[in-house]
Amino acid sequence: MNKRKVTVKHIFQNEVDHDFSDIGVFYDDCGIVVSCDQFGLVEVYKATPVEGSNVVLVDEGAKDLSSDNPELVIGLIAGDIVKVQFIYDGISLPSETRSGVLLANNRVFVYDNEGPGIYAAQSSSIPNTVIVNFDENQTDYLAENSALLIDLITG
Incomplete structure (x- = not known):
């Protein structure tokens, strides 16, 4: 997929809101943008590119496409999905296993369902599986730097 780093602007009351903008990755092939605001909120929208610039526009009232399908975000980023097991208080519960992308x-x-996060990963003896051990490291690197996700996607 052809992707590029963009500025995301939203349409508000039939006008482009120039006061607030987000950063994002726009996928030209499908017209979708992964948008990240200054607080680390990640949303996925259909967007329209502004010709001759690195700006895309999101219509007022546009639906966050990831709200019903969090795997969409993962697929847009890498396409290669791994299983992530979390360890809390020395225990890993199968019901807590999630999909993720190894970076x-x-x-x-x-x-x-709680939103995005970037965590330290440890290898696992289980194929295509990594471990996030919250007993050793609870840092959410995305919460510390909301632009990190966009930088990782665009390289």
């Missing part, structure tokens, strides 16, 4: 520097991107 550089032993990090994993996870998107579930």
